Amino acid sequence: MQPAPNSLGLLPSGSDPVGEKHVCRQPPGDGYIRRWGTGGNPPPCLGDNDPKTTLVPGGLVVSYGPRTTIVRPPFIMEAPDRKDFPVPRIGSEQQLDRMAEKRTDREWLAQRIADPSSRFLLFSDLSLAIDSSEDRTGTRLRWLGTADIEKIGANPSDAYLLGCDATGAAIFALSLDPSQSIAVPGGIEALKPLVDLRTLAMQGALPPEDLSLAGMGRALSAWHAATRCCGRCGSHTRVRDAGWRRSCWSCGQEFYPRTDPAVIVLITDGERCLLGHHKRYAHKFYSTLAGFVEPGEDFEACVRREMREETGIVIGEVKYMASQPWPFPHLVMVGCWAQALTTDVELEEEELYDARWFTREEVHQMLDGEHPEQITVPGPHSIAHALIKSFADHQD
Numbered sequence: 001m002q003p004a005p006n007s008l009g010l011l012p013s014g015s016d017p018v019g020e021k022h023v024c025r026q027p028p029g030d031g032y033i034r035r036w037g038t039g040g041n042p043p044p045c046l047g048d049n050d051p052k053t054t055l056v057p058g059g060l061v062v063s064y065g066p067r068t069t070i071v072r073p074p075f076i077m078e079a080p081d082r083k084d085f086p087v088p089r090i091g092s093e094q095q096l097d098r099m100a101e102k103r104t105d106r107e108w109l110a111q112r113i114a115d116p117s118s119r120f121l122l123f124s125d126l127s128l129a130i131d132s133s134e135d136r137t138g139t140r141l142r143w144l145g146t147a148d149i150e151k152i153g154a155n156p157s158d159a160y161l162l163g164c165d166a167t168g169a170a171i172f173a174l175s176l177d178p179s180q181s182i183a184v185p186g187g188i189e190a191l192k193p194l195v196d197l198r199t200l201a202m203q204g205a206l207p208p209e210d211l212s213l214a215g216m217g218r219a220l221s222a223w224h225a226a227t228r229c230c231g232r233c234g235s236h237t238r239v240r241d242a243g244w245r246r247s248c249w250s251c252g253q254e255f256y257p258r259t260d261p262a263v264i265v266l267i268t269d270g271e272r273c274l275l276g277h278h279k280r281y282a283h284k285f286y287s288t289l290a291g292f293v294e295p296g297e298d299f300e301a302c303v304r305r306e307m308r309e310e311t312g313i314v315i316g317e318v319k320y321m322a323s324q325p326w327p328f329p330h331l332v333m334v335g336c337w338a339q340a341l342t343t344d345v346e347l348e349e350e351e352l353y354d355a356r357w358f359t360r361e362e363v364h365q366m367l368d369g370e371h372p373e374q375i376t377v378p379g380p381h382s383i384a385h386a387l388i389k390s391f392a393d394h395q396d
């Protein structure tokens with residue numbers, strides 16, 4: 001058989017030359033429910049994570065990959081309009097001109113590094129140098145100048161350019177690894193306190209603008225720390241373009257800072273939302289559920305797969321709300337509302353201790369710190385908080 005002139009030139013092959021198996025995976029017609037598996041499992045293929053739904057008398061048939069389920073009549077998911085969504089402020093404000101066109105301009109970079117108006121954020125082993133009041137109640141970023149960097153035995157030229165602020169001053173991030181941190185005896189001691197940025201973020205201890213800048217520096221530093229060797233030949237890589245590229249000195253392979261997408265999801269059955277208690281969370285802390293996007297997956301398919309894996313809930317409609325960079329280590333969280341087509345929770349016990357449905361009234365109590373079981377939710381800087389709040393505030 002010859003391919004059609006306008007085809008991709010692919011010929012059918014194997015035991016299923018005309019694709020009957022794909023055809024037989026179509027959802028059943030009205031009133032007839034077929035359970036895959038009784039007559040032979042269809043092969044996995046693209047689209048398995050996308051449930052096919054069909055209305056039948058008395059309910060809705062959801063065909064999810066090789067499984068078919070009948071659920072109660074569907075509800076219409078009344079998600080808030082995106083313009084009404086409380087977008088989290090981390091990374092959402094343009095504070096810097098990233099000056100991408102200057103990253104390869106060595107002369108300009110040398111001038112900026114020597115300029116006394118330039119400011120440096122310092123990370124030691126990915127912990128951030130901050131200024132803190134004596135009683136530890138006030139926290140702000142610690143900004144260093146070129147002279148401060150030299151005093152601890154580090155080289156300001158090793159810093160990564162984050163960009164220029166509204167006054168035109170350059171902002172850099174300098175990341176020291178443990179071996180550099182002891183270059184000058186007592187040098188690193190002078191920089192303390194060095195703190196974990198995630199803890200500051202969860203406590204809401206930094207203003208969102210500061211958290212955004214520090215997060216950008218940390219994400220870039222974490223990527224450099226994990227990309228010192230070439231994944232292709234194993235040789236060392238070197239920093240290029242003021243920290244926005246690395247290249248292998250041996251084979252020339254180039255590497256660019258990566259951002260990993262993950263979905264974070266508010267599941268609702270119309271009246272309630274589903275929140276989970278992760279094994280790594282503090283006692284009685286519940287949040288929206290999240291998961292990494294896998295190769296070959298769009299965001300919607302990822303939401304359906306992850307939520308099914310973690311909670312057993314079958315998801316119908318998925319609606320994108322907002323995104324947020326999350327620098328642990330270098331993620332972008334894609335915030336969605338998701339329509340639950342089923343409500344029975346089957347926990348994925350490797351990760352979750354619990355997942356429960358909460359009414360709007362209970363969610364308001366959690367947000368106000370007045371829940372009778374003292375259940376708490378993430379702080380206001382996170383997109384998880386924005387998703388939970390959007391559910392509490394949104395009335396059908």
Ligand SMILES: [Zn+2]
Pocket residue numbers: 230231232233234235248249250251252253
């Ligand atoms: Zn290489």
